[in-house]
Each structure stands twice: as structure tokens, then as C-alpha cells.
Amino acid sequence: MRVTTRLRQLLAGPELVVAPGAYDALSARLIAQAGFSAVYMTGFGTSASVLGMPDVGLLTMSEMVSRAAALAAVTGEVPLIADADTGYGNPLNVRRTVREYERAGVAGLHIEDQVWPKKCGHMEGKQVIPMEEMVQKVRAAVEARQDPDFVIIARTDAAAVLGFEEALRRGRAYREAGADVIFIEAPRTMEELRAIVQAFPDVPLLFNWAQSGKTPPLSVNEIRELGFKLVLFPVALLFTATHAMLRLLEGLKQGETPTAFADQSVSFQQFTELVGLPFIQELEARYGVRQEATPQPHQS
Incomplete structure (x- = not known):
């Protein structure tokens, strides 16, 4: 079974899909070996591990594709979902981005409606492009995929910039344009989370569980009961590994x-x-x- 088909089956199934974030091939391999049904390639973690710098749009499309290919090579039959930022340009660029990610072995990707250079969805100072421009990007992504099971996830960052209602409006437009999964980034309250689920009946929804982020840190059961289909833990491994390295380095400095x-x-x-x-x-x-x-x- 193709990984794309496997991901589609998971999203159509009864269980919540839990995808920890991988920032390199080692972390991706460990996630797959641990028995998770999907792996997520975090752009935040990729920027940190490749450049040692924050997620502020410094990585190029080719760098992200190269890292995605390395992750897909070790995850085997476990589907890899990858961050594709804004698609790296206009709808024509998005078409190439989708083709390149497909060739890399990715099962699905998400693109967002931020202005490039983008920022992490839980940072301040974001800007978004007009909704109509993003609709064309989603259309281009859907039409560009060669494997019909390749999953297109549309993300909107509009809640922090133009308000929560605008984020819902954009989510509906992106769904109409053909997105398979809707990703409303950084909702701030339980009321907003419930409103997302109510606004998109029978649509797979993504919950981004970002440590110290703007979204309430719900339990997996709470996320499942709300009605989300896919939950990402994008930085959990990265932050935990960083904490362990800092402790060891401090010990070495102290003569241990x-x-x-x-x-x-x-x-x-x-x-x-x-x-x-x-x-x-x-x-x-x-x-x-x-x-x-x-x-x-x-x-x-």
C-alpha cells in the first residue's frame, strides 16, 4: 500500500491520528519505530536543526525537500506529513513544490496563507496574503499532485491577524478549493476550538499541539472528543532533546x-x-x- 493511501485511510478511520514532529532522520526513525501511525516533519525543527536558526522563512524549498526525502527514506511504510510553508511562491511555485514533495516520498503536506518570508504560527508579527490568492494556491496544489491520494492540508494564520471569524471564512474557502484537511492555526480558547469543529462537519481537522504556544494544551482524549482527526506534536522531541543536551553540557562545564x-x-x-x-x-x-x-x- 502506498503511504499516501495509508494516510488517507487513517484520516477516514475512527481513530485520532497522532503524529510527533521529526526534525531530522534520526528522530523520524525513532517515531516510526515507536509505532506511531504517522510522522510529521516540522519546519520549526528543521530550521533549528539545519540552520541553527528560528523558523522565520530562512529555509528554501529545495532544502526542505532534501530534508523530507531523508525522513521519508527511514520512515518506511509510515506516512510522512511535511511542512511546506507557503508553497514558496505563487500558484506556479506551489505546483512545483507539490511535485517535489511527492517525489521525495511524502504522503501529504500543508501550505499556509502567510506572507513570505513566513514565521512560526505561534510567533507575533505574522502577515497573511489575500484569501483569493491562497485559494488559487490550494487549487494549484490539488491539480499538481500526480497521486490522487496525496493529502493537501490548507492552513490559515488569519486568526492572529484578521480575527477568528476571518480564519473560519478562509478555512471554508480553502476546503471548497479542494483541500483535504483544514488547519486553523493558533486558536486561543476552548470556545474557538469548538467553533472550528462546528464550522467544518465531516471535514478532517488538524490540531497543532505546540508547547508554550497560544492554543490550550489539551489532552489527547480531549482533542479526540472535540472531533479533530489529526494532532501534531511538532516540537516535543526537539525541546526535550535540547533540554537534555543543555543539562549534559552544563555538567561537562562543571567537570562531570x-x-x-x-x-x-x-x-x-x-x-x-x-x-x-x-x-x-x-x-x-x-x-x-x-x-x-x-x-x-x-x-x-
């Missing part, structure tokens, strides 16, 4: 060694197993790959 953090770490063997070394060793044995001898020091 990694031994003091052994209970918060994996072993060498555990890590190599997680990244697939046993499979590589099986392949070496199958193909008779010769192990290179360790060079010996020159004897004079």
Missing part, C-alpha cells in the same frame, strides 16, 4: 563526565541497534562484504 548522566542516556549498543546496525551487518554477511583490516603502524 557523561557517566553522571548514564541513566538519562542510551548505550552505544542500544543506539547502534536503533539506527539499524544489525540489519547492515546482515547485509554484509549476505553479500560477503570484506571487512577492511585496521592499518598497522609503520615499523621502522
Whole structure:
């Protein structure tokens, strides 16, 4: 089964789809191995891991596609949903963006109605393009996909700029333009969350669970009961890993060694197993790959 078809089945099924955010191939591999039904490629985390910089529109389309291909290569049969920012230009650019993400092995993507360069949806100072312009981008995305099961997610950031009612109006227009999933970014209250569900009956809706963000941090059960179909945890792994690294670095500065953090770490063997070394060793044995001898020091 194609990953696109698998994602569509998940979105049409009875269960809430939980997709933790991956910021590199390692985190994507761990999410898939943990048994999640989908993986999300976070643009926020990608900007941090590729550039070491914030999510303010600094990454190019080709850089995002390259990272998406690396993630898709390790997630296997688990569908990968990817951030595609604004589509990187006008509707013609959006057409190419969709084709490139499809070739990279992505099962679905989301595009947003921000002005480029965009910002993280939970940052201040966002701007949005006219609704009609985004409608054409959604139309272009839908028409560009070569696999009819490739999922197009339309995101609007209008709530923070033009008000919540405008965000709902835009969501309806994007759905009419052919979007498969609607993503109203950064609702601030339970009342707004309920209004989103009421405004889009029988439409798959995305809940973006961003730590320290503007949306109430609901439990998974609460999100399910509200009626959302897909929940992203875009920065959970990134923030947790960053916290662990900062603690270790502070310990090293104070004269400690990694031994003091052994209970918060994996072993060498555990890590190599997680990244697939046993499979590589099986392949070496199958193909008779010769192990290179360790060079010996020159004897004079």
C-alpha cells in the first residue's frame, strides 16, 4: 500500500491520528519505530536543526525537500506529513513544490496563507496574503499532485491577524478549493476550538499541539472528543532533546563526565541497534562484504 493511501485511510478511520514532529532522520526513525501511525516533519525543527536558526522563512524549498526525502527514506511504510510553508511562491511555485514533495516520498503536506518570508504560527508579527490568492494556491496544489491520494492540508494564520471569524471564512474557502484537511492555526480558547469543529462537519481537522504556544494544551482524549482527526506534536522531541543536551553540557562545564548522566542516556549498543546496525551487518554477511583490516603502524 502506498503511504499516501495509508494516510488517507487513517484520516477516514475512527481513530485520532497522532503524529510527533521529526526534525531530522534520526528522530523520524525513532517515531516510526515507536509505532506511531504517522510522522510529521516540522519546519520549526528543521530550521533549528539545519540552520541553527528560528523558523522565520530562512529555509528554501529545495532544502526542505532534501530534508523530507531523508525522513521519508527511514520512515518506511509510515506516512510522512511535511511542512511546506507557503508553497514558496505563487500558484506556479506551489505546483512545483507539490511535485517535489511527492517525489521525495511524502504522503501529504500543508501550505499556509502567510506572507513570505513566513514565521512560526505561534510567533507575533505574522502577515497573511489575500484569501483569493491562497485559494488559487490550494487549487494549484490539488491539480499538481500526480497521486490522487496525496493529502493537501490548507492552513490559515488569519486568526492572529484578521480575527477568528476571518480564519473560519478562509478555512471554508480553502476546503471548497479542494483541500483535504483544514488547519486553523493558533486558536486561543476552548470556545474557538469548538467553533472550528462546528464550522467544518465531516471535514478532517488538524490540531497543532505546540508547547508554550497560544492554543490550550489539551489532552489527547480531549482533542479526540472535540472531533479533530489529526494532532501534531511538532516540537516535543526537539525541546526535550535540547533540554537534555543543555543539562549534559552544563555538567561537562562543571567537570562531570557523561557517566553522571548514564541513566538519562542510551548505550552505544542500544543506539547502534536503533539506527539499524544489525540489519547492515546482515547485509554484509549476505553479500560477503570484506571487512577492511585496521592499518598497522609503520615499523621502522
